Amino acid sequence: MTHEKLTMAQALNRALRDAMTEDPSVVVFGEDVGPLGGVFRITDGLTADFGEDRCFDTPLAESGIVGVAVGMAMNGMRPVVEMQFDAFAYPAFEQIVSHVAKMRNRTRGRVALPMVIRIPYAGGIGGVEHHCDSSEAYYAHTPGLHVVTPSTPGDAYSMLREAIASPDPVVFLEPKKLYWSKEEVELGRSSAAIGRAVIRREGTDATIIAYGPSVPVALEAAEVADREGRSLQVVDVRSIVPFDDETICAAVRSTGRAVVVAEAAGFASVASEIVARVTERCFHSLAAPIRRVAGLDIPYPPPKLEHLYLPSVDRILDAVDDLQWENS
């Protein structure tokens, strides 16, 4: 195994390269992913190094991109397609819901669709409208899709490798604001992270459950809480579908209190689902109702107001303060 210090963007690029090198059926396509290397440079150099048949620009048509990927996956390829931004994936929604998610089921397992839909998602980068949506609930609500989101460069590398190798379609949500985060990454390895949450920080008083862009915020909150004398555990969900009830419930049982943090609007959200699942399974271990710190139930705000929308350290700590400590 080799290690290298990489940003999340570089780690994703390495994952694509390594997968393309290992498996000639892996093809990458989307808008501006060719010579430009994608607007976030995730596909940088792939066309130059692997040729136009392996990494190519397509016409601007998201439904077409995903629909063509379906056909290619039906016929022996492993397409990895890029949606340029979260909110620009919506034209592909019908293809994703009606075909990507259902093909295996409708054909009784005869037609599998090993494909990855990469979506740069969520906010915190000062993006103007249509560039900051947290769209995970739409996909998570659709049986047949795996929905995952890494929060570290290491996970970005290994989870993308795992997603590409998966026999099932994976919606791979890349937190835009973490593209430039950097760490030592173990290369050459696929993870077993799909379906597995991970404890990012040990703690004993309460559990913060977060994923994607919210994980670093949760860790920062835990740091501050620690200075104030409260020990917070942080769990990184990583895999929204399949969901790791086991790890997450064990974590909550160990502390008896929990806060779920996610950027998406809270109503009918993945955060809500997590609260419901954990409550159903851990009710007797809970000292207080589980709180959510989520995006507001409004369309994503303009850049100058986005700080009011996003879960912040303060909002997380306020929610933790509300966990009925008087009962302990």
Added chain:
Amino acid sequence: MDMTGDADHLLPSDSPVTLIGTDGHPVADASRPLPDDAELRRALASLITARRLNDQAYALVRQGRLAVYPSSHGQEACQVAAAQVLDDGDWLFPTYRDTVAAVGRGVDPVEALTLLKGDWHCGWDPYEHKVAPHATPLATQLPHAVGVAHAARLRGESTVVMALCGDGGTSEGDFHEALNFAAVLRAPVVFLIQNNEYAISVPLARQTAAPSLAHKGVGYGIPGERVDGNDIAALLSVLGEAVARARDGGGPQLVEAHTYRMQAHTNADDATRYRADADVEAWVARDPITRLKTFLAPGDSEMAALHEQAEKVAEHVRDGLNRDVEPDPADLFAHVYAEPTPQLREQAAQLADDQMREGALR
């Protein structure tokens, strides 16, 4: 970039290509030669079976064995030709109305009707005869057809894909995206539009203001052709040529077959609410089977043999659909993912448990 602006070679002919007229005689100034006799006799056998299959399925709806059936009665020439021009390694992408075309590729008609019987969604193995599942969301199958074709081309295979679509389906975004992708990728796809003049109740004039649906190819740089959809000779010739051209690396082609939906959209539809019986009557004289029969003038014994063969298929369909198979509830969870998630395993166990207790009560 070199854009010549010269679109003439992309334009369809002024009127649909016809080789055998409605009177069953070859048209005088035909633009191309007739397919050979063996091709046409093979088509006649398929047409007679196709009509029998349509009518049998229609009857099975009335008997409550099928939920519904979108019949291609009157459109059989399009369906038969679409299947007949393909090689074994080629793919067909059918819509819900193209059961007959799927059967033409070798799909067991009972399996082809599984969806409408309600036992499962797709009843056949798409890889066995290279026939994609019936597509119900309009035009969504067309980008898949392009993907299959492009993947084959990347691997240097000579596969051609026949992608079927209705006239109404041409208004959907995926129709446009698929044609554009096919053209840019030079994917070996033949898009066949069966223009049967209606999308449920909506006539073609409310669907498009284009001079013809075949003209739509021009905007993408795809040659378009129009063909008499009730003339199997013309269909075999035009589609056969399009397939050969695609196989030779000539890129995609768009073919509009002008035909007519002789029956209601499905049995659940009442066509008298939006079209006159006289309009339908006018198309009886253009029936594709009568036309080919007049042309080939088969003998009585030859016809009897063809009908007997069709009757065997009908019997097979009746037997298959009258047999009740109890779908296995465990199947509900088996094919959502390669491996059921822990949550699905939990739900499967719960359902099995519920059913056991229900069984114990009974």
